[in-house]
Amino acid sequence: MSRTVEDYARGVKEGSRAWIARAITLVESSRPDHRAMAQRLLVELAPLAGRARRVGVTGVPGVGKSTFVDTLGTLLTGRGHRVAVLAVDPSSTRTGGSILGDKTRMSRLAADPAAFIRPSPTSGTLGGVAKATREAMVVVEAAGYDVVLVETVGVGQSETAVADMVDTFLLLALARTGDQLQGIKKGVLELADVIAVNKADGPHEPDARRAARELAGALRLLRSERTVPVLTCSGLEGAGMEELWRQVVAHQEAMEVSGELSARRRAQQVGWTWALVTERLLAGLRGHPEVAAIAPEVERLVQTGELTPSLAADRILDAFGHRPA
Numbered sequence: 659m660s661r662t663v664e665d666y667a668r669g670v671k672e673g674s675r676a677w678i679a680r681a682i683t684l685v686e687s688s689r690p691d692h693r694a695m696a697q698r699l700l701v702e703l704a705p706l707a708g709r710a711r712r713v714g715v716t717g718v719p720g721v722g723k724s725t726f727v728d729t730l731g732t733l734l735t736g737r738g739h740r741v742a743v744l745a746v747d748p749s750s751t752r753t754g755g756s757i758l759g760d761k762t763r764m765s766r767l768a769a770d771p772a773a774f775i776r777p778s779p780t781s782g783t784l785g786g787v788a789k790a791t792r793e794a795m796v797v798v799e800a801a802g803y804d805v806v807l808v809e810t811v812g813v814g815q816s817e818t819a820v821a822d823m824v825d826t827f828l829l830l831a832l833a834r835t836g837d838q839l840q841g842i843k844k845g846v847l848e849l850a851d852v853i854a855v856n857k858a859d860g861p862h863e864p865d866a867r868r869a870a871r872e873l874a875g876a877l878r879l880l881r882s883e884r885t886v887p888v889l890t891c892s893g894l895e896g897a898g899m900e901e902l903w904r905q906v907v908a909h910q911e912a913m914e915v916s917g918e919l920s921a922r923r924r925a926q927q928v929g930w931t932w933a934l935v936t937e938r939l940l941a942g943l944r945g946h947p948e949v950a951a952i953a954p955e956v957e958r959l960v961q962t963g964e965l966t967p968s969l970a971a972d973r974i975l976d977a978f979g980h981r982p983a
């Protein structure tokens with residue numbers, strides 16, 4: 659018997675883990691009939707979504723994201739929250755396997771009935787992966803998860819994609835000797851709402867504190883318009899985690915008071931709409947038979963220098979039938 663949108667909606671609303679997982683698989687699917695069902699499901703679930711704290715977590719591989727999310731998530735479920743962990747890992751589309759959101763690396767949370775972990779979708783472009791994660795967020799929120807942690811690793815534009823879907827963007831950093839900003843992309847620093855130097859434990863603690871001070875100083879020069887809290891924490895031992903969550907909540911409460919939170923979410927929805935338009939236009943262009951028919955020859959002519967890239971672009975857009983004025 660085939661599943662109906664009503665089956666999915668009922669299962670998700672009841673908080674059934676199996677139905678939540680199936681619903682996310684549905685929104686990840688690129689099959690046209692699945693896509694149509696997924697959109698109907700999302701319309702059904704949307705009124706129940708939007709009440710969670712949405713937090714992005716980024717940091718270079720090795721910074722300890724899995725351990726951190728495991729500890730933070732466990733702290734929060736211990737306080738009665740229901741925590742969903744999602745991930746955006748565009749590299750998984752190439753390797754076919756997502757490390758982010760891997761349950762075996764979040765052993766406590768994986769066994770926690772108040773938590774739901776979903777690894778990154780592994781098909782499509784960053785745009786496609788981000789779309790699926792955004793829609794998965796609607797599913798988990800409708801199912802009653804009131805904290806959504808979205809993990810990402812700094813590949814390509816993935817941090818921007820995640821910052822565009824959360825309320826608070828948290829950057830995990832490591833204490834390094836010398837230039838503390840080395841290895842952290844400037845663009846990521848600009849996106850961060852809260853920064854924590856992780857692995858501040860044992861013999862590393864003084865280094866981590868020093869790194870946090872230096873980072874805070876550097877940020878004041880970089881971003882004079884608002885102060886970003888720079889803390890230290892240990893995902894492994896738990897030190898600093900409560901204070902870190904307090905700062906995340908403080909960031910969101912300040913935004914709620916100023917009206918910025920709803921403005922941010924509205925702007926994200928509009929930005930998201932245009933991202934979808936771009937994504938679909940590009941997919942339409944690539945799949946267009948006349949474009950496909952001339953593309954190899956146009957590319958050859960560009961390579962031999964017989965056609966300039968600009969004239970080549972005109973030809974491709976002509977074939978698509980959408981040459982801009």
Ligand SMILES: Nc1nc2c(ncn2[C@@H]2O[C@H](COP(=O)(O)OP(=O)(O)OP(=O)(O)O)[C@@H](O)[C@H]2O)c(=O)[nH]1
Pocket residue numbers: 717718719720721722723724725726757758763856857858859891892893894895
């Ligand atoms: N001392 C210390 N080590 C940590 C801490 N958190 C993680 N580690 C260690 O750092 C290594 C990497 O940790 P993971 O949690 O797997 O994180 P990751 O490599 O960033 O992996 P991703 O989840 O892909 O980001 C492991 O050997 C952990 O034991 C911490 O707070 N303190």
